[in-house]
Amino acid sequence: MTLIKTKYNRRSFLKVSAAAGGGMLIGFNWLTSCTSPVEEGIPMPNEWFEINGYIKIGNTGLVTIYSPNPEIGQNVMTSMPMIVAEELDVKWDHVVVEQGSLDEDAFKNRQFAGGSLSIMRGWDVLRMAGATGRRMLLEAAAKEWGVALSDLTVSEGIIKEVNGDRSIGYGAIASKAVGIEVPEEVELKDPKDFTLIGSFQKNVEGPKIVTGKPLFGLDFKREGMLLAMIEHPPAFGMTVKDFNRDEIVAVNGVRDAFTIDISMDDPGFGNENAFPQMIAIVGDSTWQLMQAKKALKANWEIESELENSEMHAQRLKRDIDQGEVQETRKDGNPEAAFTKAAKVIERTYTAPFQAHNTLEPMNFFAHVTTDKAELIGPTQTPNSLRESASKLLGIPEENISVDITRIGGGFGRRLYVHYGLEAAAISKKTGAPIKLIYTREDDMTHGIYRPAYRSTYKAGLDENNNLIAYSVKGVGFREGAIFPNRFPAGAVDHYAATKLKSETNISTGAWRAPRSHFEAGAQQAFLDEVAEAAGKDTIELQLELLDRAKNNPVGEKYEYEADRYAGVLKLVKEKANWGAEVPGVHRGFAAYFCHNSYVAQVLDLVMKDGLPVVKKVWCAVDCGIVVNREGAINIIQGGVVDGIGHAMYSELKFENGVSTHKNFNTYQLVRHNQSPEEIEVFFVENDISPTGLGEPGLPPAVGALANALYKATGQRYYHQPFAIANQDQNAFDISRTG
Amino acid sequence: MATFHLNINGKKHQVDVDPNTPVLWVLRDHLNLVGAKYGCGVAQCGACTIHVDDVALRSCILPISQVGNQTITTIEGLSQNGDHPVQKAWLKHDVAQCGYCQAGQIMSAAALLEANSNPTDEEIRTAMTGNICRCGTYVRIKEAIKTAAANS
Numbered sequence: 015m016t017l018i019k020t021k022y023n024r025r026s027f028l029k030v031s032a033a034a035g036g037g038m039l040i041g042f043n044w045l046t047s048c049t050s051p052v053e054e055g056i057p058m059p060n061e062w063f064e065i066n067g068y069i070k071i072g073n074t075g076l077v078t079i080y081s082p083n084p085e086i087g088q089n090v091m092t093s094m095p096m097i098v099a100e101e102l103d104v105k106w107d108h109v110v111v112e113q114g115s116l117d118e119d120a121f122k123n124r125q126f127a128g129g130s131l132s133i134m135r136g137w138d139v140l141r142m143a144g145a146t147g148r149r150m151l152l153e154a155a156a157k158e159w160g161v162a163l164s165d166l167t168v169s170e171g172i173i174k175e176v177n178g179d180r181s182i183g184y185g186a187i188a189s190k191a192v193g194i195e196v197p198e199e200v201e202l203k204d205p206k207d208f209t210l211i212g213s214f215q216k217n218v219e220g221p222k223i224v225t226g227k228p229l230f231g232l233d234f235k236r237e238g239m240l241l242a243m244i245e246h247p248p249a250f251g252m253t254v255k256d257f258n259r260d261e262i263v264a265v266n267g268v269r270d271a272f273t274i275d276i277s278m279d280d281p282g283f284g285n286e287n288a289f290p291q292m293i294a295i296v297g298d299s300t301w302q303l304m305q306a307k308k309a310l311k312a313n314w315e316i317e318s319e320l321e322n323s324e325m326h327a328q329r330l331k332r333d334i335d336q337g338e339v340q341e342t343r344k345d346g347n348p349e350a351a352f353t354k355a356a357k358v359i360e361r362t363y364t365a366p367f368q369a370h371n372t373l374e375p376m377n378f379f380a381h382v383t384t385d386k387a388e389l390i391g392p393t394q395t396p397n398s399l400r401e402s403a404s405k406l407l408g409i410p411e412e413n414i415s416v417d418i419t420r421i422g423g424g425f426g427r428r429l430y431v432h433y434g435l436e437a438a439a440i441s442k443k444t445g446a447p448i449k450l451i452y453t454r455e456d457d458m459t460h461g462i463y464r465p466a467y468r469s470t471y472k473a474g475l476d477e478n479n480n481l482i483a484y485s486v487k488g489v490g491f492r493e494g495a496i497f498p499n500r501f502p503a504g505a506v507d508h509y510a511a512t513k514l515k516s517e518t519n520i521s522t523g524a525w526r527a528p529r530s531h532f533e534a535g536a537q538q539a540f541l542d543e544v545a546e547a548a549g550k551d552t553i554e555l556q557l558e559l560l561d562r563a564k565n566n567p568v569g570e571k572y573e574y575e576a577d578r579y580a581g582v583l584k585l586v587k588e589k590a591n592w593g594a595e596v597p598g599v600h601r602g603f604a605a606y607f608c609h610n611s612y613v614a615q616v617l618d619l620v621m622k623d624g625l626p627v628v629k630k631v632w633c634a635v636d637c638g639i640v641v642n643r644e645g646a647i648n649i650i651q652g653g654v655v656d657g658i659g660h661a662m663y664s665e666l667k668f669e670n671g672v673s674t675h676k677n678f679n680t681y682q683l684v685r686h687n688q689s690p691e692e693i694e695v696f697f698v699e700n701d702i703s704p705t706g707l708g709e710p711g712l713p714p715a716v717g718a719l720a721n722a723l724y725k726a727t728g729q730r731y732y733h734q735p736f737a738i739a740n741q742d743q744n745a746f747d748i749s750r751t752g
Numbered sequence: 753m754a755t756f757h758l759n760i761n762g763k764k765h766q767v768d769v770d771p772n773t774p775v776l777w778v779l780r781d782h783l784n785l786v787g788a789k790y791g792c793g794v795a796q797c798g799a800c801t802i803h804v805d806d807v808a809l810r811s812c813i814l815p816i817s818q819v820g821n822q823t824i825t826t827i828e829g830l831s832q833n834g835d836h837p838v839q840k841a842w843l844k845h846d847v848a849q850c851g852y853c854q855a856g857q858i859m860s861a862a863a864l865l866e867a868n869s870n871p872t873d874e875e876i877r878t879a880m881t882g883n884i885c886r887c888g889t890y891v892r893i894k895e896a897i898k899t900a901a902a903n904s
């Protein structure tokens with residue numbers, strides 16, 4: 015039996031009140047993410063108690079769960095309410111999930127709390143809220159009937175007497191439960207008794223999506239709202255000087271044009287931005303603004319070096335030795351071991367800059383008045399936006415509201431707040447509500463990109479083909495390319511890992527499974543090559559290493575659990591029938607651990623007219639308890655397609671500070687006919703609290719693809735994008751144009 | 753500026769816009785029909801797909817002046833109650849992730865089935881290649897089209 019506290023010191027995590035229209039309303043602090051980092055031992059700040067999640071148990075028995083979570087396609091709007099409903103013990107088809115609607119009374123003064131303020135994980139909070147509701151409803155029924163709590167059971171929203179005939183639905187008792195004192199501790203279900211968690215449930219917004227309802231930021235409209243567009247400097251390293259304002263304001267439908275500046279002295283989280291100054295045009299319609307943008311003639315000033323892709327390649331080559339060291343790990347004496355080794359293999363891997371390219375371009379609504387601001391749009395970090403907007407506008411945070419629309423793709427891009435701030439600056443200057451819209455070209459050329467990376471791996475084998483030494487150096491712009499304490503750390507006697515960074519004036523940031531996607535591709539391709547040199551099966555080699563890490567670990571603690579890691583390797587091996595050779599079918603394997611989840615994949619490809627076609631990908635996943643199986647499978651499948659697509663086709667290059675790719679006609683994204691024909695997903699069943707799902711499906715796909723391509727072509731794949739880049743080991747040193 | 757008379761989803765509309773305005777922006781800005789999405793503006797992503805006399809077209813590059821008497825159908829008018837076989841199949845296969853591309857995918861799929869009621873996998877892959885799904889829901893899109901084909 016797991017008990018969970020509903021209070022911290024004397025502060026309750028919940029508030030209970032009567033619901034308007036009858037029934038019970040439970041309010042609680044709903045965290046922004048199911049996998050928010052746990053910051054154990056941090057005392058709870060007094061002001062933390064911010065209600066933003068609500069469960070309404072109406073007197074009809076209908077349960078409405080108001081979710082404040084941003085939905086970026088990871089299915090949290092479905093899966094998180096499922097957790098509440100499971101513990102509350104109601105039938106899923108009696109549950110309605112609503113994104114806190116903007117005019118909903120309950121949300122009038124809603125403020126968001128970020129995961130960083132939390133001392134419990136979202137999983138526990140959601141379970142606690144549901145369990146508290148169940149317990150209070152049970153207590154209300156016990157009181158009503160004059161029986162003990164232990165005389166009652168509940169299932170699917172119906173409370174029954176164990177030794178009697180009486181029964182009552184939640185709806186009928188909900189109003190009375192309001193008067194019950196919130197229990198200090200509540201009992202959570204044993205995961206074995208879960209009926210809803212782990213089931214297949216459809217996306218709760220599915221019907222709205224397939225009928226084209228206005229859900230997204232770009233669809234948002236307000237009476238009297240004007241539209242706005244920006245023109246940022248054409249190159250990284252440039253800033254705006256002046257522009258032909260008179261001509262622009264004369265364009266049909268243009269109301270005003272001016273420059274804005276969103277730079278601030280003390281930028282907060284998510285404020286990465288290469289272009290704090292830019293031109294803004296305000297007008298009546300999107301098309302007219304697009305014409306006005308074309309008519310712009312601006313003078314730009316060069317502030318810092320205009321970079322290009324060749325320069326980036328040279329910098330990474332230099333800084334893999336000379337860059338700023340961010341993190342290292344060393345076990346044993348790798349230098350000596352490499353000298354003794356019978357065989358040494360050394361390989362270098364690279365990947366280019368990439369854009370996020372969320373299909374919905376950046377946009378935001380803002381209405382700023384002298385002392386208040388209202389911001390609405392697609393953001394994953396409403397708190398950061400509010401904090402920065404407060405600094406930018408000089409308006410106290412409590413007078414700024416940030417509301418979230420459904421988000422047309424995130425992949426890390428909407429962690430950054432500049433587009434919300436730009437909207438705020440434009441509204442302030444215009445004195446009217448505006449919606450800022452980026453064109454695709456604005457979006458792709460004003461990115462917070464996945465930086466280019468370079469890693470060099472080295473392995474030493476003894477005469478019996480045992481891996482005795484392993485080293486890796488990984489460099490990236492602003493952030494190194496590797497995780498020193500991940501596999502195979504702990505599994506090799508002599509091990510060295512160095513994470514280094516290089517510099518650029520191009521804005522970079524988190525991109526779905528940051529660094530993990532590159533490391534998984536490079537490391538898993540490298541280990542495949544090492545296994546081949548050692549004459550071993552690639553999965554066997556990794557299982558041997560995991561065995562070593564588990565039974566006789568080397569050095570300091572490493573990040574992963576060797577058992578769970580080995581578990582997904584074994585599962586995928588069995589499911590894909592690894593080892594069975596089918597003529598004409600080329601198989602690759604890769605596995606990776608990130609965001610506390612483990613994923614192993616086997617990828618089959620065939621060559622058709624000289625081009626690779628991925629027939630099938632098998633995925634074995636250990637992400638702890640699977641909340642919504644349908645959504646979980648979907649997101650893992652999406653990760654596989656994303657990993658294959660970007661490793662194979664996508665790159666962003668620069669010439670004189672200008673991104674040479676501006677739209678999907680030159681920037682290649684994986685398309686339907688390039689996507690795997692089938693992706694099958696298997697989960698390791700266990701009772702471990704849920705871990706990440708949005709990201710871990712992606713990284714292994716890169717390695718599995720590289721390894722299958724090798725089988726198909728006899729050529730090892732070191733440089734992304736595989737379909738375009740020259741694969742020669744030294745090619746990258748000279749030029750990226752291959 | 754010029755006046756255009758349009759037949760959209762069975763209803764008559766009149767708009768006064770620059771003749772070069774793409775139908776996408778007439779729908780979104782002037783008629784408050786925001787089901788067709790903007791993704792690229794250059795006929796590369798398919799998010800803006802609509803039917804013009806039953807043919808799937810990219811509304812982002814279709815000037816309003818070229819519509820003439822043809823009838824327009826958007827995702828909002830594909831069916832009365834969201835029960836077109838393609839929409840139902842989309843729900844059955846829980847296709848959407850972020851959902852942004854899906855109106856365009858559905859309109860392309862519906863037009864494909866209109867022209868070819870029983871497409872092969874290969875025909876589906878080819879026909880749907882103009883619609884990007886950044887979330888990578890292609891496997892489900894293909895399955896949903898097969899279900900819709902079987903049910904229509």
Ligand code: FES
Nearest residue numbers: 791792793798812
């Ligand atoms: S917006 Fe029309 S095809 Fe992309």
Ligand code: FES
Nearest residue numbers: 851853885886887
């Ligand atoms: S579901 Fe997100 S772009 Fe297709």
